[in-house]
Amino acid sequence: MSDSIFEGAIRQLEKALKFYSIDKETELRLRSPKAALQVSVPVRMDDGHLEVYQGYRVQYNDFRGPCKGGIRYHPSVTLDEVQSLAFWMTIKTAVVGVPFGGGKGGVRVNPKELSRMELERLSRAYINEAADVVGPDRDVPAPDVYTNSTIMGWMADQYNIIRRTHEPAVITGKPLSLGGSLGRDDATGRGGFYVLQALRDKLALGGKTPTIAVQGFGNAGYHFARLAALAGFKIVAVSDSKGGIFTEEGLDPDSVNKVKVENNTLEAVYCEGSVCETVDHRKISNEELLQLDVDLLVPAALENQITAANADSIKAKTVLELANGPVSFEADGILFKKGITVIPDILANAGGVTVSYFEWVQNRAGFYWEIEEVHRRLQDRMKESSLAVYAKQQALSCSMRTAAYAVAVPSTTSSTMRPAKRTRDAA
Numbered sequence: 001m002s003d004s005i006f007e008g009a010i011r012q013l014e015k016a017l018k019f020y021s022i023d024k025e026t027e028l029r030l031r032s033p034k035a036a037l038q039v040s041v042p043v044r045m046d047d048g049h050l051e052v053y054q055g056y057r058v059q060y061n062d063f064r065g066p067c068k069g070g071i072r073y074h075p076s077v078t079l080d081e082v083q084s085l086a087f088w089m090t091i092k093t094a095v096v097g098v099p100f101g102g103g104k105g106g107v108r109v110n111p112k113e114l115s116r117m118e119l120e121r122l123s124r125a126y127i128n129e130a131a132d133v134v135g136p137d138r139d140v141p142a143p144d145v146y147t148n149s150t151i152m153g154w155m156a157d158q159y160n161i162i163r164r165t166h167e168p169a170v171i172t173g174k175p176l177s178l179g180g181s182l183g184r185d186d187a188t189g190r191g192g193f194y195v196l197q198a199l200r201d202k203l204a205l206g207g208k209t210p211t212i213a214v215q216g217f218g219n220a221g222y223h224f225a226r227l228a229a230l231a232g233f234k235i236v237a238v239s240d241s242k243g244g245i246f247t248e249e250g251l252d253p254d255s256v257n258k259v260k261v262e263n264n265t266l267e268a269v270y271c272e273g274s275v276c277e278t279v280d281h282r283k284i285s286n287e288e289l290l291q292l293d294v295d296l297l298v299p300a301a302l303e304n305q306i307t308a309a310n311a312d313s314i315k316a317k318t319v320l321e322l323a324n325g326p327v328s329f330e331a332d333g334i335l336f337k338k339g340i341t342v343i344p345d346i347l348a349n350a351g352g353v354t355v356s357y358f359e360w361v362q363n364r365a366g367f368y369w370e371i372e373e374v375h376r377r378l379q380d381r382m383k384e385s386s387l388a389v390y391a392k393q394q395a396l397s398c399s400m401r402t403a404a405y406a407v408a409v410p411s412t413t414s415s416t417m418r419p420a421k422r423t424r425d426a427a
């Protein structure tokens with residue numbers, strides 16, 4: 001068994017193609033990236049010495065439009081990982097019908113060890129190396145793990161300094177003051193929540209108050225948990241890189257997040273105003289969280305969290321992949337045999353790229369939307385894509401993942417992928 005995430009990703013495609021067939025040339029092009037850039041990113045540290053970090057940008061495919069995908073800062077970033085994420089972006093943009101291809105970037109660094117100024121120099125230095133290959137019509141980055149709107153702002157600014165231009169559409173997920181879109185901050189979690197809403201009845205998800213465990217309480221996981229709790233789901237457990245908390249009574253995601261922002265620790269609390277009280281709870285490990293007997297398990301951290309080693313112990317009835325690639329290829333087969341439905345990443349976390357597309361459209365038009373417009377368009381698109389994947393799953397009697405591949409890369413005689421969805425005029 002190989003450790004390569006990319007091999008696992010390509011095996012997903014191969015597995016899907018056992019259920020239906022596509023044009024051979026399209027298949028061939030989908031098996032390898034269009035281009036991969038590996039760069040050294042030099043950064044002058046605060047004490048004066050120089051560090052050099054490894055950076056990557058993979059442009060996997062641009063059949064349907066400019067490459068699109070986030071930039072990740074993490075100590076375990078590798079070319080294999082970035083390439084896999086870029087492949088999934090190619091499929092994901094087609095699942096939700098946005099006119100982009102797939103790309104991804106990353107820097108092998110632990111950003112928690114850097115000062116704010118070092119982080120800014122790193123972000124600008126990364127763009128110094130990548131400026132020739134990114135651009136609004138070529139490749140459009142966005143935030144991912146341990147990057148955020150401030151970092152996107154620095155990167156967009158650096159690109160515009162280098163090119164002596166003003167092109168906010170070069171990067172999405174920017175601060176509002178630099179051309180960001182309303183609704184981009186919670187778009188990934190919100191999109192996942194809209195998928196859950198669209199499929200809730202079809203998947204017979206729990207009774208009146210289905211229980212949910214969320215691994216990874218960052219941008220994607222927190223906003224998903226917040227919206228699910230507001231809608232009446234019970235969030236019984238959440239975790240971050242240091243471990244998790246569990247309570248049968250259910251957690252209040254907003255209170256937990258308030259304390260996390262203030263103290264950088266995950267605590268089971270309930271806050272009223274500025275007063276927070278600890279609620280009865282148990283500390284659990286990430287491994288324990290994954291094995292909880294809940295209606296819905298939401299991995300929202302990193303790849304390969306559910307593997308052949310622990311898939312047999314998963315008790316959740318449904319898994320919604322808010323992270324990219326949290327279920328390995330082998331584990332996916334095991335969960336399927338156990339009757340556990342997996343709502344795949346290429347649908348479940350596509351809300352982020354969908355609102356990134358909205359941001360790109362607004363930047364190019366110079367015309368900015370109200371938040372209600374962003375939410376309505378996101379909900380329409382996530383619902384339509386979820387129902388399309390569900391209908392395909394019923395038609396092919398396959399997993400939801402295979403069905404999502406079949407929606408993205410339909411069976412046709414011409415070499416094509418799903419066209420961009422047509423939308424009503426905003427006015």
Ligand code: NAD
Pocket residue numbers: 143144145146147188215216217218219220221239240241242286300301302303322323324349350352353
């Ligand atoms: P983030 O940096 O905001 O949050 C990541 C969270 O995961 C943090 O709480 C961190 O402590 C936690 N974490 C890290 N390692 C962990 C571990 N081993 N076990 C448990 N928790 C761990 O990142 P994010 O933007 O929320 O991204 C999370 C996932 O969602 C990634 O797979 C990312 O690719 C995917 N995603 C993000 C977006 C987006 O718009 N941000 C879009 C699509 C997909």
